[in-house]
Amino acid sequence: MERIAQFEKVSFEQFMADWQKAFGNEADVRKIYDGIRLPKRATEGSAGYDFFMPADLSIEPGREVLIPTGIRVRIDTGYVLMLFPRSSLGFRYRLQLDNTAGIIDSDYYCAENEGHIMCKLINDSRQDKTAVLKEGSGFVQGLFLPFGITMDDQAEEKRTGGFGSTTK
Numbered sequence: 001m002e003r004i005a006q007f008e009k010v011s012f013e014q015f016m017a018d019w020q021k022a023f024g025n026e027a028d029v030r031k032i033y034d035g036i037r038l039p040k041r042a043t044e045g046s047a048g049y050d051f052f053m054p055a056d057l058s059i060e061p062g063r064e065v066l067i068p069t070g071i072r073v074r075i076d077t078g079y080v081l082m083l084f085p086r087s088s089l090g091f092r093y094r095l096q097l098d099n100t101a102g103i104i105d106s107d108y109y110c111a112e113n114e115g116h117i118m119c120k121l122i123n124d125s126r127q128d129k130t131a132v133l134k135e136g137s138g139f140v141q142g143l144f145l146p147f148g149i150t151m152d153d154q155a156e157e158k159r160t161g162g163f164g165s166t167t168k
Contacts, residue, residue, distance in 0.1 A: 004076040005144055007038040007049070010114040018068035018116055019054075027055065035135065036070040039142060048141030050086070051119070059131040064098055064122040067139070072115035075106040081142045083119065089139060093131040094124040097140065104142070112160060 009015070015036075016029045032055050039049035051069055059065050073081055083102030089095040098120040109115040119140050123131045133139055149155075 004079050005081065006074045008072055008074065009033075009036055009038070009070050010072050010116045014114045014116055015068060015070045018113070018118065022066045022068055033070060037136065039071060042138075048084070048143050050138035051083070051117075051140045051142060053133045053135050053137050053139050056135050057133045059093075059095070059121060059123040059133070061123050061125040061128050061130065064120060066118055066120045069117045069119060071117045072109055073104060073117070073142075074109050075104070075144070077106050078146055079144050080105060080147050081144055083117070083140050083142050085121065085140055086138050089131065089133075093129050094126060095131050095139075096122050096124055098122050102140075102142075107158070 012030070012033050015033050019027070019029050019032065036054050037052045039051045041047075041049055051071065054068070054070055057065065057067070075081060081102075081104035083097065083104065085095050085097055102117075102119065104115075104117060121131075121139070123129075125131070
């Protein structure tokens, strides 16, 4: 297999700013940051890299939450990281990414937010189940995929912003 990417943690300052924006000042952000684990594959045959919960979190039915992962990724040109919820969470709670699938481009690494990967989850439970996600448990998985471009592609702009900035 070709090795085309490298996961890293964002700086503590970036993580703290994003965590506090999502959850306020109630948590020990330094302890959460220090406990962040880089994504990894569970088995030799796994295609997906598991992203791990940085802290305990409960999501009630019909609620959504933005989770700063503390992770960024350097990806070779010609590849993309696709994020999907772990299938077990979908089966148990109908837990979904709010945008259905995350797309992390190779140039996102250099964005103003350090390429901080954020996951917005929604609990779409039809059985009124609260999703309980424990610190260190896998909650989304990422797959690296190659992509192509059209013969007449003329994209020359450089990314500056973070999330949702490429069409502004």
